[in-house]
Each structure stands twice: as C-alpha cells, then as structure tokens.
Amino acid sequence: MSDTTLPESPDRARLNRAKAGDTDAFADIYRQYQHVVYRFGCAMTGSESAAEDITQETFVAVFRDLARYDPDRASFTTYLYGIVRNLSRERLRRDHRFLSLDLLGPRGERAGQASDPATILESAQQVRQVRAALLKLPSRYREVIILCDLHAMSYADAAAVAGISTAAVRSRLHRGRQLLRRQLSRIVGPAPCGAITVERCAL
Amino acid sequence: MNDAWRTFVEHDRRLTAPPHLQPRVLQVIASRTPSRSGVEQRLILFAAAAAAMVVFMIGAAAFRRAPLTGIEARPLLISVLPPAVVPRLLGDADATESPFEVHPNRIVRHEELPAILVMFDFAPAFDTEPLQLVRLRVPREALQELGVPLLEPDATGMVDLDMLVGEDGLPRDIRRIRREQEDR
Numbered sequence: 053m054s055d056t057t058l059p060e061s062p063d064r065a066r067l068n069r070a071k072a073g074d075t076d077a078f079a080d081i082y083r084q085y086q087h088v089v090y091r092f093g094c095a096m097t098g099s100e101s102a103a104e105d106i107t108q109e110t111f112v113a114v115f116r117d118l119a120r121y122d123p124d125r126a127s128f129t130t131y132l133y134g135i136v137r138n139l140s141r142e143r144l145r146r147d148h149r150f151l152s153l154d155l156l157g158p159r160g161e162r163a164g165q166a167s168d169p170a171t172i173l174e175s176a177q178q179v180r181q182v183r184a185a186l187l188k189l190p191s192r193y194r195e196v197i198i199l200c201d202l203h204a205m206s207y208a209d210a211a212a213v214a215g216i217s218t219a220a221v222r223s224r225l226h227r228g229r230q231l232l233r234r235q236l237s238r239i240v241g242p243a244p245c246g247a248i249t250v251e252r253c254a255l
Numbered sequence: 256m257n258d259a260w261r262t263f264v265e266h267d268r269r270l271t272a273p274p275h276l277q278p279r280v281l282q283v284i285a286s287r288t289p290s291r292s293g294v295e296q297r298l299i300l301f302a303a304a305a306a307a308m309v310v311f312m313i314g315a316a317a318f319r320r321a322p323l324t325g326i327e328a329r330p331l332l333i334s335v336l337p338p339a340v341v342p343r344l345l346g347d348a349d350a351t352e353s354p355f356e357v358h359p360n361r362i363v364r365h366e367e368l369p370a371i372l373v374m375f376d377f378a379p380a381f382d383t384e385p386l387q388l389v390r391l392r393v394p395r396e397a398l399q400e401l402g403v404p405l406l407e408p409d410a411t412g413m414v415d416l417d418m419l420v421g422e423d424g425l426p427r428d429i430r431r432i433r434r435e436q437e438d439r
Contacts, residue, residue: 075281075284079277082277086272086276087271087272090270090272091270094267104272104276107272107280112280112284175262178263179266181259182263183263236259
C-alpha cells in the first residue's frame with residue numbers, strides 16, 4: 053500500500069564494529085534506521101514524545117544487546133522491529149490511562165509540500181482523523197497494519213516481528229482493515245455511494 | 256476516506272526522528288560501558304552472590320563468638336566469680352555441672368531494665384572507655400562472696416544480672432535484673 057521500502061540490513065563489518073563498542077559504527081546504524089523506528093513508535097502510540105522515548109530506548113537496547121544478535125537467525129531489520137514493537141507495547145500498557153495531547157497532525161515543515169494554507173489544514177485534519185481511527189484499533193491489529201500497510205513489510209517478516217504465524221498476520225490484517233475502515237467512516241463520514249469499493253479501497 | 260488514508264501514508268513516510276534525538280541517544284550509549292555477554296553477566300552476578308554469602312557467614316561466625324564464649328570470657332568471669340567455680344565455667348569440668356547460665360541475649364541496652372546499680376570500688380574509673388553490658392545468670396552465693404548480698408528470697412538460688420564490662424574484661428558495675436515472674 054505504501055511505496056516505502058525497508059532499509060537494507062547493515063553489513064556485518066559495521067555490525068561487528070558496533071558490537072565491539074564502536075560508537076561511530078553505531079551512529080551509522082542509528083542514522084540508517086532512526087526514521088523506521090520513529091515512524092513505528094508514532095503510529096503505535098500517536099504521540100511524538102512517546103515515539104522519541106521509544107526511539108531512544110530502542111537504540112539503547114540494541115546497543116546493549118547487540119552481542120546477542122545472530123545475523124543467521126533473523127535480519128537486523130526484523131530484530132530491530134521486534135525490539136521497537138515490544139517497547140511500544142510496553143509503553144502503551146504503561147500509558148493506557150493517559151490521553152495523548154499530540155494526536156499527531158502534521159506540523160510546520162512536516163505538513164507536506166503544499167503551500168496553500170487550506171490544503172495544509174485539510175491534510176492536517178485528515179492525518180489526525182486517520183491517526184485517531186488507527187489508535188482506536190486494538191494493538192494486535194494496529195501493529196500488523198503498520199507493519200504491512202505503512203512499512204510495506206512482507207507477511208513473513210511481519211509474522212517474525214509479531215511472533216505469530218503468517219496466517220495469523222493475514223487474518224489480523226484483514227480484520228484490522230475492516231475495523232479501520234469502520235472507524236474512518238465514523239470519523240470522516242461515509243464514503244459517497246459507489247465512490248469506494250472494497251476492491252478499489254486502499255485499505 | 257481514501258484521500259485521508261493516502262494523506263496519512265504520505266505524512267508517515269516523511270516522518271523522521273527529530274535531530275536533537277541523535278546526540279541524546281549517542282550520549283547515552285557513550286556513557287555506557289561496552290556490552291557484556293550473557294555468560295559474563297551471569298558470572299559477575301554469581302561472584303557477587305558468592306562474595307555476599309562469604310561476608311554473611313563471616314559476620315555470623317563473628318556474632319556467635321560473643322565475649323562470653325571461649326577465651327574472651329575468661330577475664331570477666333575470673334574477676335567476678337568465686338575461684339572455686341571458675342575452672343568449671345571455663346570448661347575444665349562437665350558443662351552440666353556449671354552453676355552458670357548465660358542468657359542467649361547477653362548484650363542488652365541500658366534503658367531496658369530499671370534496676371539498682373552497684374559500683375565495684377576495685378575497678379579503675381575510666382571516664383571515656385567503651386563499656387559493654389553483659390547479662391548473666393549466677394548463683395546468689397557468688398554475689399554474696401563479692402560483697403553484694405541479696406536479701407530477697409529466691410527459690411531457684413539463681414539471679415540474673417547486668418554487668419558493665421570494660422575493655423580489659425574487668426567488671427565496672429553490676430545490677431540485678433528482676434525476672435518477669437518475680438514482678439508478678
């Protein structure tokens with residue numbers, strides 16, 4: 053659904069240098085993966101501040117446990133997604149009684165290339181609406197939608213990250229899309245008759 | 256609805272971690288020591304636990320070797336008790352024949368037991384010396400021989416005492432402890 057592509061796994065030489073405590077090598081890894089981790093945190097929590105915390109905790113955890121990572125067992129991307137997923141879920145459990153104040157609308161420079169204020173406002177509203185709909189989903193559905201639809205991850209990789217079977221990923225994705233569509237129709241309003249069909253719908 | 260989703264996807268694709276986060280993360284990482292393997296961590300934990308156990312056992316052994324057991328008790332008891340009973344107390348006779356009992360909680364605080372305090376006039380006065388309060392159970396006759404007669408009737412013939420002992424092992428002061436049964 054999204055044309056984003058996952059970053060390539062870092063080469064083993066860089067990983068080994070990072071494992072040995074080379075902070076320059078680790079900084080390269082951070083620069084390569086920070087946006088993936090941050091985006092996942094944002095989408096899961098709906099909060100920029102929470103996403104910052106998750107990003108920091110993720111990379112600190114990666115640095116701490118990098119010695120345990122075995123490239124032969126899983127790709128670095130899958131390994132990283134597993135960590136950020138766990139930290140995001142932990143954060144959600146911890147903060148479930150709090151209501152985020154920054155239901156991420158695009159701000160300032162992130163609002164896109166449009167220079168028309170009306171377009172910017174409309175985009176910001178749409179982003180907020182989808183974000184709100186996404187946050188209403190149970191996290192087990194939300195995470196597979198984020199992994200497969202936003203981060204363009206394959207079912208097999210998403211299954212490895214979530215620790216479930218590929219069939220379960222398909223099932224959760226199907227059910228999650230249905231729920232998201234229902235939430236969106238409540239928030240945005242029902243689509244004009246005939247304008248959106250299941251086949252044509254991006255969801 | 257589709258437009259909203261597409262806008263959201265576009266927005267999500269442009270998201271990156273704020274620039275101030277990188278130095279923060281790298282600073283946290285730089286402040287940490289190089290990661291240790293799981294085996295190393297377990298070894299360190301095991302060594303720490305073993306060291307703690309050794310310290311605890313040494314402490315427990317030292318606690319059991321309180322002043323009234325073994326060699327440490329000799330000067331105090333010799334100085335207080337009649338010569339006839341000292342050899343038996345020091346282990347030269349059968350332990351069951353010993354007329355003395357030492358309370359399990361020998362060392363007590365001053366404020367616990369109000370009693371009359373008798374000062375030994377032969378003990379030198381050390382104004383600043385550290386003293387230890389020791390609790391004993393001794394025969395009444397031992398006190399009489401020391402010139403501290405007890406007039407109250409006592410069916411068992413044994414009395415409980417608190418004794419202030421100096422660092423040289425000599426008693427400084429002595430007082431009688433009233434047992435709870437006597438108080439009733």
